[in-house]
Amino acid sequence: MQDLHTAIVGQLVSDNYRTAAVFSKYKIDFCCNGNRTVEEACAQKKVDAGLVAGELSAVLAIQPETGTDYNTWQPDTLADHIVNRHHSYVATQIPALQAYLHKLSSVHGGAHPELLTIGRLFNESAAELTMHMKKEELILFPYIRQMTAAQETGSKAAAPHFGAVGGPIAMMMHEHNQEGERFRQIQALSNDYRVPPDGCNTYRVTYALLKEFQDDLHLHIHLENNILFPKAADLEGRQAS
Ligand SMILES: [Fe+2]
Numbered sequence: 468m469q470d471l472h473t474a475i476v477g478q479l480v481s482d483n484y485r486t487a488a489v490f491s492k493y494k495i496d497f498c499c500n501g502n503r504t505v506e507e508a509c510a511q512k513k514v515d516a517g518l519v520a521g522e523l524s525a526v527l528a529i530q531p532e533t534g535t536d537y538n539t540w541q542p543d544t545l546a547d548h549i550v551n552r553h554h555s556y557v558a559t560q561i562p563a564l565q566a567y568l569h570k571l572s573s574v575h576g577g578a579h580p581e582l583l584t585i586g587r588l589f590n591e592s593a594a595e596l597t598m599h600m601k602k603e604e605l606i607l608f609p610y611i612r613q614m615t616a617a618q619e620t621g622s623k624a625a626a627p628h629f630g631a632v633g634g635p636i637a638m639m640m641h642e643h644n645q646e647g648e649r650f651r652q653i654q655a656l657s658n659d660y661r662v663p664p665d666g667c668n669t670y671r672v673t674y675a676l677l678k679e680f681q682d683d684l685h686l687h688i689h690l691e692n693n694i695l696f697p698k699a700a701d702l703e704g705r706q707a708s
């Protein structure tokens with residue numbers, strides 16, 4: 468049995484995505500800051516590591532290997548999945564959420580001024596994420612597909628104009644951190660997406676959608692930072708040797 472105290476947070480989620488629910492519960496970041504042990508992450512959040520390890524082991528025991536094992540996927544398949552599932556989700560949810568937040572601010576902004584800040588932060592995130600996904604779709608992911616195809620035929624992908632894959636990966640990871648941080652602010656401002664007693668149905672729908680958007684973003688960033696990007700760097704390294 469694996470010692471869950473010293474296990475790496477991002478790796479646990481890679482191996483079994485259901486462990487993400489435990490980390491989310493204790494507000495432990497498993498995507499951008501996933502490269503830490505459970506013990507380190509718990510110490511930082513002042514959470515009892517034994518408690519978290521216990522809940523993790525319960526999740527691992529009840530649901531052995533029933534989640535999708537993205538680790539076994541080829542990098543090009545994973546890139547396609549990320550675009551089809553997560554990029555399209557972000558693109559369709561942005562206008563809907565902007566409309567809800569706009570309406571909510573105009574109705575409840577007087578009594579709940581934090582809604583104006585949440586709306587501004589979400590608009591910033593929407594603009595940044597739209598550009599970010601374009602960079603992945605037009606620059607990084609096509610190169611990952613080329614490397615995967617070259618690997619299958621035993622050839623080498625043409626050298627990319629950006630030199631090496633580490634450059635765009637570092638930039639994407641930096642942008643992931645920024646959006647992770649922006650959503651942490653939204654989460655805090657919304658009191659963890661808790662609708663106030665005077666909140667209407669639009670309030671409930673907006674907060675539920677915002678929470679879902681953040682959860683999806685965490686899985687999306689996790690798939691890129693912890694699975695796709697290391698696979699891409701590994702492929703490039705193998706083709707260079
Ligand atoms: Fe992405």
Ligand SMILES: [Fe+2]
Nearest residue numbers: 603639643691
């Ligand atoms: Fe990304």
